[in-house]
Amino acid sequence: METKPGLQRAREKRNMDKPRLERPVVETIDHVTPSLLGAMLGNLAVTDFEAERIGTGQVGEVYRLRVRYSDEKENNPATVILKIASRDPRSRASGLSLGIYNVETRFYDELAPAVAATTTCVPDCCYSAYDKDSGSFALLLEDVGADALVGNDLHGATLAQAQLAMAELGRLHGALLPLVQQAENQWLVQEKRLNAAMFEELFHAFKGRYRGRVTPEHLLICEHWVQSFAWYMDATRQPNVMALLGVIHGDYRMDNMLFPAGGDQAKVVDWQLLSVGPLASDLAYFLGGCLDPADRRGWLRDLLQTYLDALTAATGGQPLVTPEQLEHDLRMNAFYGVTIAITSSILVRQTDRGDDMFITLLSRHCELVRDLDALVILPGAPVTGVKDWTPLRPEPQDELPHPAQENKYWSESWYFDFVDESQGIAGWVRLGLTPNLKGNWYTALVSRPGKPLLLLEDYAAPASSGSGHTLHIQVEHYEVTHDVAPGEELKTYRIRFSGKAAAYDTPDGVLRGDPASSADEDLALDLTYHSAGTPYQYRISPRYEIPCAVSGVVTINSQQTNLHEVPGQRDHSWAPRDFWSLDWVWSSFHFGSQHYHVTELRFFGGARMPIGYVQQTGGEVRELEGVVCRETHNNVAGDEGRLVSKMDMTVTPRGGEAVKVSVEPVGHAPLRLVSDDGRVSLFDRAWGRVRLEDGRTGVGWFEWNQNVLGGEQV
CATH class of the missing domain: 2.40.370.10 (AttH-like domain)
Structure with a gap:
């Protein structure tokens, strides 16, 4: 989908405006006026708009704005998407302390324009602003259409959707790869906030809540993974453990994808967890969590090849890795989704749909671990509760x-x-x-x-x-x-x-x-x-x-x-x-x-x-x-x-x-x-x-x- 001309003009105007941290933010939807919206759209003459809340985000609010202008030009966008911080104080505090508002607005401001020539999976953004003190932010994005199909983690992906997702992921990874080495992008190297002790405590809470809904086989996989987490984190800090490192989306799944009418494109949203990491973690997260295990077993090799072909094309035509190296990285990152399912289920507000989603995702990711025989990369055999609990002492x-x-x-x-x-x-x-x-x-x-x-x-x-x-x-x-x-x-x-x-x-x-x-x-x-x-x-x-x-x-x-x-x-x-x-x-x-x-x-x-x-x-x-x-x-x-x-x-x-x-x-x-x-x-x-x-x-x-x-x- 080509960039809408009205949004293109607004984006160019935005880039000549103040730096992102000095642009006006939006505290709540009630604070948006026609004049403010017109300025955000590149000084268009907005006379009125209607706002409709869409989505169910935990730490942000998303609205579709139907805009009216004093000069109804053909190029003026009829609808745009506004994303702002949650008005819930605790959700907003989480977004601020975790840095996710800063990361997402900075992605759209600094990186998205650089990848636009390689992939169309990033919605066009005409305005981004962030207040580092209050956590308020504003993103004004293209609307891919109310008739676009919204991905659903629980339903999973069709083969056509999975192929689109893999092709766009390859192009995205390839476009972002050169940016990792640039000094101005070192903010992408995010601090690892989860350590082994915290992960173990979160898993303890997870077992207490979901023990009756997790199969014994999957629970054993989780226990082995939790006990090996510290070893894994140390092992993967060593050089050359992963064949491919670059900029990852971090939350690449169906819930964060839109499929515009026509069926030949995928748009990817929610760039809050963007960071430098193993490219295969995005692969593992999608392939493990967004596909029915039976479908994945039949489609896996073709989907990996689709990803490799797109990655190779985006990086100049020379393959960066072999299929065998990619499968090695995939196995090394098979536990990524297990980790997310355990931690996210405890750290976000509990809902019935959330419980169903997390249990489904955990089951699918555990099946990916089994299919890839990923347990063999961890030390020892599965154990239950054996750990050195010698108390730690400060220096x-x-x-x-x-x-x-x-x-x-x-x-x-x-x-x-x-x-x-x-x-x-x-x-x-x-x-x-x-x-x-x-x-x-x-x-x-x-x-x-x-x-x-x-x-x-x-x-x-x-x-x-x-x-x-x-x-x-x-x-x-x-x-x-x-x-x-x-x-x-x-x-x-x-x-x-x-x-x-x-x-x-x-x-x-x-x-x-x-x-x-x-x-x-x-x-x-x-x-x-x-x-x-x-x-x-x-x-x-x-x-x-x-x-x-x-x-x-x-x-x-x-x-x-x-x-x-x-x-x-x-x-x-x-x-x-x-x-x-x-x-x-x-x-x-x-x-x-x-x-x-x-x-x-x-x-x-x-x-x-x-x-x-x-x-x-x-x-x-x-x-x-x-x-x-x-x-x-x-x-x-x-x-x-x-x-x-x-x-x-x-x-x-x-x-x-x-x-x-x-x-x-x-x-x-x-x-x-x-x-x-x-x-x-x-x-x-x-x-x-x-x-x-x-x-x-x-x-x-x-x-x-x-x-x-x-x-x-x-």
């Missing part, structure tokens, strides 16, 4: 600051808490370096039952003036120094804070955003944290935690409270942390010399992931296999001031019996966190008493990150 140098990453929400966090139940005082402190936000974060809170909560919060703190072993921040109303002595890494840490804190008569007012009763309370902390257990390094993220005995002085308006080896903990992390895209429950509590560090991550799709460990008396660390947290709030749903009034936890160490824990909050010290685009997270924190089934009691800190969507918490 002493991990105490020091780490190089920042470009992710907007990347932060490096040092956190400290303490509880002195006998004197009725507890507190927590956090320093967060956030180089890609408006400033660093510093929070210090002290809770005393029956007395006002003291709170210092600064989300625009200056950079630390210290270096190496010392972090130092000084502004007009507070000064803070965090330091660890050389040679004392992972053993001893000291924090000093002095400044003016706000006082809140009731902590629920913090969650509502109420004004403080006083803003001029003197607060000083001079605390030393002595490690009282084994430092533990998390598997899924660069983070470690250390149970501690805390000593020092808390001074409030000249009144001192001396602490002597009271229970507490400290942790240090350096990774992206988006408070507004994920809910969780975190806790650290102590029974004498036994310490629990328990986290339950709560995903958008309803799945929950357990993380953490229990340190037995004597320092033995046992990681957790299961965590279930059920909290009760003291206010009705929808009240942003609601606090957790109690919580029951079931904690299961690996290879051990489940332990039931009841939590009674004593004092709350929460925060109301507001992102730069207006999203709100109610960050309830409380210290309290805990009781085990055997009657033992202890104390600790608990944290509930609760996102607010449309005025209600989820």
Whole structure:
């Protein structure tokens, strides 16, 4: 299909306009006016338009716009497709933090014009814009027609559709191949976000949800793959493992294809997962997931040849690989679809159609693994649950600051808490370096039952003036120094804070955003944290935690409270942390010399992931296999001031019996966190008493990150 002349003019006009990051974006469809649409179309005289929502995207909204003009010229496009970010705050946050909005708009702006001479599978784009702060974006694309056939993963592809898909994929890969080596395209080298520990936890949630719908044979394939994932990732980083590397679509399947009337073309949409990778991963994903296994077995060799012929033609007529090399790469990437089916089913909102689709895709991809005998590339024979669970330890140098990453929400966090139940005082402190936000974060809170909560919060703190072993921040109303002595890494840490804190008569007012009763309370902390257990390094993220005995002085308006080896903990992390895209429950509590560090991550799709460990008396660390947290709030749903009034936890160490824990909050010290685009997270924190089934009691800190969507918490 030739480019529509009206869109061609608009695209040329767009290319003379401002850079992509400076062009106007569209927040919602209600913000689109005829004048804005006319400007996006290359200054056409738009008088009116009608918008119709199409598609069911999770992180974006797509509309067909029927456009009317003051000068009805033949070349003016009657309809166009507008794609914008989801108005759902959590979906938008996911799109922003994962970088997929940026990738898709950048593809249409920078790469799509370069491949237009080789393939017609990319819809013509006349406007693209992206706001890196809010995540808002706009894409104005050609409309291939309301009568175009939309691909369907569940129905699968016909032979004619599969042949079109393979031919277009070969042309696309060939057209994009020269762009990989260009310096300006290094953004295509995407960071691998999935590691072995996270994949295993997601698979654990997957089994819990779908065990009855997955055949034993396919479940065994999944278990073997999950157990071999770390080995595979290391092995495929070696040179020459794959014959063909280039730019991949990353989500090449029927749901992302349109077949215009006439049947001789395929249009490919949703370029959000574009990256550099093995070209055969796109092949494996389509051939495994979009074809009935019986059809695929009969069509496979012909379809691979169709792909090879198109690739060869697009790259100058000289074959890049032999059919045997392509089949090798296909086998090496046969598990790509298995991975996507497992992870996506847990990370997106659960629906009946989604469940059917993911189970169907998993079954088809497992059959591809069997047909290609891909299990032979993995080490050993299938096993069930055999793994080295030796706890990980941080290195002493991990105490020091780490190089920042470009992710907007990347932060490096040092956190400290303490509880002195006998004197009725507890507190927590956090320093967060956030180089890609408006400033660093510093929070210090002290809770005393029956007395006002003291709170210092600064989300625009200056950079630390210290270096190496010392972090130092000084502004007009507070000064803070965090330091660890050389040679004392992972053993001893000291924090000093002095400044003016706000006082809140009731902590629920913090969650509502109420004004403080006083803003001029003197607060000083001079605390030393002595490690009282084994430092533990998390598997899924660069983070470690250390149970501690805390000593020092808390001074409030000249009144001192001396602490002597009271229970507490400290942790240090350096990774992206988006408070507004994920809910969780975190806790650290102590029974004498036994310490629990328990986290339950709560995903958008309803799945929950357990993380953490229990340190037995004597320092033995046992990681957790299961965590279930059920909290009760003291206010009705929808009240942003609601606090957790109690919580029951079931904690299961690996290879051990489940332990039931009841939590009674004593004092709350929460925060109301507001992102730069207006999203709100109610960050309830409380210290309290805990009781085990055997009657033992202890104390600790608990944290509930609760996102607010449309005025209600989820």
